[in-house]
Each structure stands twice: as structure tokens, then as C-alpha cells.
Amino acid sequence: DDLEDGRPRMNDIEDPFVSDPTRDPRLRQITAKPCNAETAGEDLAEAFLTPNEVFYVRNHMWVPVIEDTAADAHGITIELPDGDVKTYTVHDLKAKFKQYSVTAVLQCSGNRRRDMTEHANKTNGLQWGPGAISCAKWEGVRLRDVLKDAGLPLDDLPEDAQHVQFSGLEAYGASIPIHSALDPRGDVLLAFKMNDLPLPRDHGFPVRVIVPGTVAARCVKWVSKIVVSDEESDTSWQRRDYKCFGPNETRDLDWDKYKSIQEMPITSAITRARKKSADGNHVEVEGYAYSGGGHEIQRVDVSLDGGKTWDQASLVDDSEQDSGSKAWSWKRWRYEGALPTTTEAAAFVVKATDDAYNTQPQCYKSIYNLRGNLATAWHR
Amino acid sequence: DDLEDGRPRMNDIEDPFVSDPTRDPRLRQITAKPCNAETAGEDLAEAFLTPNEVFYVRNHMWVPVIEDTAADAHGITIELPDGDVKTYTVHDLKAKFKQYSVTAVLQCSGNRRRDMTEHANKTNGLQWGPGAISCAKWEGVRLRDVLKDAGLPLDDLPEDAQHVQFSGLEAYGASIPIHSALDPRGDVLLAFKMNDLPLPRDHGFPVRVIVPGTVAARCVKWVSKIVVSDEESDTSWQRRDYKCFGPNETRDLDWDKYKSIQEMPITSAITRARKKSADGNHVEVEGYAYSGGGHEIQRVDVSLDGGKTWDQASLVDDSEQDSGSKAWSWKRWRYEGALPTTTEAAAFVVKATDDAYNTQPQCYKSIYNLRGNLATAWHR
Ligand SMILES: [Mo]
Numbered sequence A, B: 001d002d003l004e005d006g007r008p009r010m011n012d013i014e015d016p017f018v019s020d021p022t023r024d025p026r027l028r029q030i031t032a033k034p035c036n037a038e039t040a041g042e043d044l045a046e047a048f049l050t051p052n053e054v055f056y057v058r059n060h061m062w063v064p065v066i067e068d069t070a071a072d073a074h075g076i077t078i079e080l081p082d083g084d085v086k087t088y089t090v091h092d093l094k095a096k097f098k099q100y101s102v103t104a105v106l107q108c109s110g111n112r113r114r115d116m117t118e119h120a121n122k123t124n125g126l127q128w129g130p131g132a133i134s135c136a137k138w139e140g141v142r143l144r145d146v147l148k149d150a151g152l153p154l155d156d157l158p159e160d161a162q163h164v165q166f167s168g169l170e171a172y173g174a175s176i177p178i179h180s181a182l183d184p185r186g187d188v189l190l191a192f193k194m195n196d197l198p199l200p201r202d203h204g205f206p207v208r209v210i211v212p213g214t215v216a217a218r219c220v221k222w223v224s225k226i227v228v229s230d231e232e233s234d235t236s237w238q239r240r241d242y243k244c245f246g247p248n249e250t251r252d253l254d255w256d257k258y259k260s261i262q263e264m265p266i267t268s269a270i271t272r273a274r275k276k277s278a279d280g281n282h283v284e285v286e287g288y289a290y291s292g293g294g295h296e297i298q299r300v301d302v303s304l305d306g307g308k309t310w311d312q313a314s315l316v317d318d319s320e321q322d323s324g325s326k327a328w329s330w331k332r333w334r335y336e337g338a339l340p341t342t343t344e345a346a347a348f349v350v351k352a353t354d355d356a357y358n359t360q361p362q363c364y365k366s367i368y369n370l371r372g373n374l375a376t377a378w379h380r
């Protein structure tokens, strides 16, 4: 009998993480199995496009094994509301559809969760610092083109085409609203390349969904199935984990009360502070600002006195660096100033404003939620 | 000689406001000439669709005179980047294009400016309370369809088609980005009707541009000319007045530094508080919450202790009431609770969250700008 209490014995379960890739030591590991690791401030500050090897990793399970030689044969099954099923291999996708490149940030809804825990209250979830965000150039085919080819009538959508569900090889799943998937200026891709290289295994090799402007939790890696449905994906990642309840709503939650996080709100963070004078008073501070939904950062306000008075940081990145229909990327910023003393460094505050003139909340307490999602308060 | 110091004598200028319509006494007048008048809290609280006669009025000049019998002959000239010019009368528009109805809020960028003045600093502009906002059902033809018919190649836009400029008969002008104008789900209308009635004179009779989710300053009334151009409208309403500089940017402004306000950020306000018990402690508080860009209100948080603890208000309006491609309307909300004493009523605070989980800023000081635009801080 192979069973103990009706289950296989521990030693009989092969560790599904045994084939996970080796990670760059510069990544700051939060959990090993599954791998969750954030990008160091230094690496966020250094480049507009985060190098693949230090791009933050957020895995819900193990990394599926697909040999390089098997990549082109990897299939994606597409199911339409009328029951039609069609399968495209990666080879088919590359041969049949025009490829596009899009520069876009990916960000975990839990980015900066640690700050919310520290400044508000206990939160459930990985305790990320400000490094659960990175920016890359993605290349692949448009989901819109593929769905059209598969037979979805884009100009006369059936009533039951409300959501597009994605499933990955490791069993993760999530969905996006149909209009996000089909927006001609939404730039939703089935991506094969990241910063001009084949997708690394940790980032979805051989193919990952990229939904610019939207929480990375919808950008399903190792995608193998796409279903157009009248319902959202039924996973807890879609229906429970990635929502924000009110600060007081901590028990007996009605999970259907609020919408799943999709478009991300505006945020900013400090990534690096360096002394520019011998006495250490003159300091250069750097960081990023990002808003979801294709909104462009307009202004980054910094304060040396905890928010009483403000000045503007210089924006390092300009819109020329973006490829794609909207502003899907971040803007890095830089500010030089004289801080009174290093011990008062906590008085340095940053907040950003986007082109809809949305701004960040001042305090974590007012946006506190049990899951610690979207910890976008002014960063200190 | 008709001139005095080179100008016509005062008595020789006919008062251009002499033909302005009579306004409903329930409107709260801020200026008479031009007419600027806000909707009373009572009227904002009472109905999802604000009745035409108490819909807030924001005029930059006088109300042009077009007789009812001349309305159908009113012409709109359309200029394309290649120099092509075409004119449609209102009659042409109604006869040639399908009509759509859209429920949408209009809001002045100066809504609640008075609060910013009071809580932060002096602001330039009309000192609106929370009533420079209203909601109506608009009916008309799609700007997209008209531009297409006029010869603009929608699927192969020329490089110099960047903005759509609108001019009104009284000389007001403004523009929106081309992609806002053409978005198939943007519902931009040339509207003839407001709440099932012909447009009132104060609201643009016979035809007004309606750009749902966008600041009302772009919804040009009495529109007579539409130009597709590589440039924004060159009026100061487009290039100067409706922008937000930082709290510290109060002189030597570089007007090109920031984008014109288009999509509006999330806001909410209290419109009515009524005693529900004899001692006046039990109170019903009502208000609205609105976010631009088609974002739907998710949650309205209220606090009885100035923001230390929170509860959720009930949302009175549901999405069923919306017509149009996105959530262009407001949600009214209601909350019943026991306020300690009436003198502490100022401790009642409201803030809203939309479906991108954007929230309102806590204080006016952090969003202070010289023009007092977008005074969206938590409302007390
Ligand atoms: Mo995430």
C-alpha cells in the first residue's frame, strides 16, 4: 500500500520545485518555494528597462518545464462562448500573426505591502518592499488578433463574451474583462520575448499574457488555455485575493462585493538615496512613479519636511522611450537637495500625479485592507 | 466721433447678456454675467438625473441666441488636417446619423474650489461649493461617425490628426485628444437632447459636445466649428486655466509643463444631512461619488471621527441606471448614524474608491494649486 492515512507518503511526492531555475543573487528572496523575489532598489534605479535577470519574480507555484526544443510545439487552446475550440502552437502564432512590441511595467498588487503592515496593521500576504515592480519591452502577437482568427466576432460580440480567462501550465488562472482584451489601443499581447530575449522560464517561457496597465496577477505565465466566457475565472486569485475591502472590513467578507483589481492606481517610491557631499547633507534621491491604465505621470512632488512644503523632482525618463499605444511604462525621477541630517531622512516624502490628476493617498491607515493590496500611500 | 480714448463709449456697447435666459431661483448664483450658478445640495441629493432647470450652469460668456425655428439650420463646420471642409446642419446630423443616448456626469474642474481656498490657500477662479456637478441623459450623434463621414480615415489616421478642437458660437473653444474623440467606447456625442428635452439654451442649444468622463470645460456648448489638428485648441481655456501645477508652483509658470485636464480624478461630497431623531443625534447623510474616465465607484467610506475609523455608505444608484459604454455617471450614497453632537458634524468625513482603486487625497494642502482646480480632498 502506497498510502498513509489515504495520502501518498511525503517521500513519494517529487518536489515540483526541483526544476526551478537558478535565480540571480541580486534578487531579494521573500519565499523560495514558490519563488518570490523582489528587485533591489539599486537595480530599479539603474535602468528604464529592468534587466531580465533582476526583474522581480512572483510565482504562485513551481516553474513548468518546457525544453527549448519543445517551445514551438507548445499549444494554447482557445474556447469561445459558442463552444468552438481551436488550438494554436507557439509556432502557429508566430507564423500567422503580426508581432508587436510594447514597453510596460508589471507590478504586483502587493508591492510595498510591508509598508502597510508597518504603518497601519497586520496584512495577509507576501511582505514586499518597493521592488515588486519592474519594466520591460515585451514582444508577441495581439490577443485581439488571435481571438478574431479563432472566430470571435469582434464587431458583434455575443452577450456571453464578458471575460477572457487564462490558465497557465502550473494551474494558476485569472481573467480580464472582454473590453480590456479587445481594446485596439490596449496592446494586450501573447508575448514570447522580454527585452529582446526569449522569455526567461521564471517569466513564462514560452508564452505569457501581457496586459499593460493592469495588475501583473492577470498576466498569466506559461499560458496554455484561453476561454472567452460570461464569467470571471473561478480561481481564488481572481475572485478573492486581489480585491480591496475597506479599512474596517476585516471579517465575514462578501467576496462578490468589490471588483477584482485590474487597472492599477498611481504609485511612486524611493529606490536609492546617495550622499553627494562629504558631510552627507547634500543627497541625491531617486525613484519611480507609475500609474496603471495607460496614464502618464505628470508630476512627482517631493518634500523634505514630511509633506509640509513641496518641490518637483526631475523626470529621468521621457515618453520617447515608450513603445505601445499608451503610457504603459513608469517614469523614474531624481531629486537633489540638502537634508538637515541623515537621521531625518524619514522626512523625505514622495507622491506622484498622473494625467487624470489622480494622486496617492497620504496614509496607509485610510487605505488599509486585510490583504494589504495596493499600498500606494506617500512613500518615505 | 464714436470713440473715447480710442474705444467705443460704454453706452454704445449693447449688453451681450441681455438675451440670457431666466434662471431657476433654486440655482445658487456665483456670477450673473456670465452666468455661473451651482446646483443646491438638496437638488443633487434628490435625483440620479439632475432636472434641466437646476443643472449647474457654467458659462464663460453670454448665451448665443438661436431661435427654435433656426435650430435645424444651425451649421457645424468640420475641418480635416488635409484642409477639407464640410458643413453639416443640425438637420443633416439628425437625418444622416444614428442617435445614441448616454447618461453622464458633467463636472467643472473648479467644483469645490471654495474648500481648497478655505483649507489651503487663496485660489484664482469662481469659488464653487460642491454643486458644480450634475448628471443627465444626453442624446445625439456620435462625433466618431460624423468625423468618419466627413472624410477622416479612422483606421489610418494621418500623423497630424492629434487633437479635435471645438469652437462655440460665443467664442469659447477647447479640444480633446484624437483618441478620446474616436474611441468606439468613448461615447463622445454631438448632443441635441438633455433628459429627453431639447437642450436648454444655457446648456448649448441647439448642439453641445458631450465627452463623458472628461472635464465639462471640453464639452463645448453651441458648437459651430470642429477642427482636427496637430495642435490643441489655442485658447487659454485649453492651454492655461485648466491645469494643475504643484502646491509650490505659484509664479513664473511654464504653461506647457503639464497636460490640460481631461479625464477627471475621483471625488465625492456630502450634499445633505438630516436629523432622524428628536434629539438630532441620529442623522442621515447623503452625497455623491464620481470618477472620470468611465471608472465605476466601488466603495464610499464614511467616518464619524474625522477619519480615524471607517464604515461604508450604501450606494443608492446602481449600474442599471447607466446608459453608455462605460460608467460615466455618479453614484449617490446614503449613511445613517449617530453623530455625538451637531457641533461635531465637521467630524463626518467621506472618501470614495473607484474600480482602479484610486482614492481621494486626504488634505487640500497637498493638492493645492493656484487655480484651485480639482479640489478633490476628503469632504467634511
Ligand atoms: Mo500580484
Ligand SMILES: [Mo]
Pocket: B058, B107, B108, B109, B110, B216, B217
Ligand atoms: Mo470648468
